[in-house]
Amino acid sequence: MAGHVPSGMLRLSMTAQNPVRTVDDYGQAETSWISVAQIACHIETARTNEVIGDLGVNTRSDWRIIAAFHPSVTNNSRLVYQDNGTERVFHIRACWDRDQKRRRLEIEATEETA
Amino acid sequence: MALDLAKFRSWARIPHTEDDPAIGIAWSAAVRELEERTGWCVESVTRTQWVPAAPVTIYGGLYLRLERQGDVAGTTVAYSDSTTVPLTGTCVKVVINGLIYVDMDIDNLTYPVTLTVTAGNAALNPLLEMALLQRVAHHVASRGDDTVALDSTYWDRITGMMGKGIG
Numbered sequence A: 001m002a003g004h005v006p007s008g009m010l011r012l013s014m015t016a017q018n019p020v021r022t023v024d025d026y027g028q029a030e031t032s033w034i035s036v037a038q039i040a041c042h043i044e045t046a047r048t049n050e051v052i053g054d055l056g057v058n059t060r061s062d063w064r065i066i067a068a069f070h071p072s073v074t075n076n077s078r079l080v081y082q083d084n085g086t087e088r089v090f091h092i093r094a095c096w097d098r099d100q101k102r103r104r105l106e107i108e109a110t111e112e113t114a
Numbered sequence B: 001m002a003l004d005l006a007k008f009r010s011w012a013r014i015p016h017t018e019d020d021p022a023i024g025i026a027w028s029a030a031v032r033e034l035e036e037r038t039g040w041c042v043e044s045v046t047r048t049q050w051v052p053a054a055p056v057t058i059y060g061g062l063y064l065r066l067e068r069q070g071d072v073a074g075t076t077v078a079y080s081d082s083t084t085v086p087l088t089g090t091c092v093k094v095v096i097n098g099l100i101y102v103d104m105d106i107d108n109l110t111y112p113v114t115l116t117v118t119a120g121n122a123a124l125n126p127l128l129e130m131a132l133l134q135r136v137a138h139h140v141a142s143r144g145d146d147t148v149a150l151d152s153t154y155w156d157r158i159t160g161m162m163g164k165g166i167g
Helices: B005-012 B020-038 B126-141 B154-162
Strands: A012-023 A029-053 A056-068 A078-083 A086-096 A104-112 B045-051 B063-065 B076-081 B088-090 B092-096 B099-103 B113-119
Touching: A029 A078, A056 A086, A078 A104, B005 B020, B005 B126, B020 B126, B020 B154, B126 B154
Parallel strands: none
Antiparallel strands: A012 A029, A012 A078, A029 A056, A056 A104, A078 A086, A086 A104, B045 B113, B063 B099, B076 B088, B076 B113, B092 B099
16 A cells, blocks of 8 residues: 555655653653654544543544655654644554555554643 | 755655665666657766768758757867868857757868767756656656556656757
8 A cells, every 4th residue: 555655645744753761850751752854644544532531531533644754763753743833743553664665654643632 | 967865855755865875876867868868968978969961051050959958058069070180179059949059160071070069967947857856756666666667758748848948
C-alpha cells in the first residue's frame, strides 16, 4: 500500500518529535520532546472509540497516517500538527516501512485529547 | 544549474538525507535525458556539432540553430573548418524566438565545418526546472523497482507544453 502513495498526497506537514528523559530533583523521570524533522503526512483513516478512563467515559481517536520516511521516527516518537492554530498531538503506537524502501512510513497513532 | 539537494528534497517531500546518493544518480540521468531528448543543457557541457554544408538563409542571414541550447551567456561556439590548416574562430551568437543560433556568414569558410559548442550552466526556465525536479522524483520513487517502467513520453509531453524555446 505504502508504495502506491504518491508524494503529492502527503499534504500535511507535521513535526516529528522524540522523547528526551531527564531525572528531576525528586529522582522522577521527566519527559520533554525534541523536534527532529518536519515530515509530510497523509491521514488515511481515523477511528474514534469510547473508552473508560479514570474519570468516566473518554474518547480516543486512532489515526492511520502515511508519511514520508524519516529514520528517526520510531514507536517512541510523536507527531505534532498545527491544525488552524490548534496544536494536535499524535502519539505513534506503531510505525513501519512496509516496502523497506525508506520511502514511506505507515503509522498508527493515537491522538491525545486534553 | 547544479543539483540543489535541499531544493529537490523539499520538492519531493523527502525529509531525510539517506536518499541523497540515489538522488544524485537520478539527477544526472534526468539531466542527460533532457539533453538527449530536447538539446536543452542544464549543466555546462561541451559537444560537437557537425555542419555538412552552409545553412540556408533564414531571417535574412546564414543562421544555424544550435543542437544544444543553454542560456546565452553561458554558451560559446567555436568553429573549425575542413581545410588542411583549419580556419578556426568563435561564432557570433544570435537569439531568435528564444533559441540560440550562430551566424555562419564567415569569410573563406570551407564546409564541412565542426562546431564545438559549450552550453548550459543555465538559469533554467522555471517550468523546465519543475519538470526536471518532477522527473527526478519519478526516478527516485521507482529506483530499484524493476516493475516500474520509465515513462518514455514524459519529455514529449513537457516539450509539447513548452511550445517554443526548447530545441
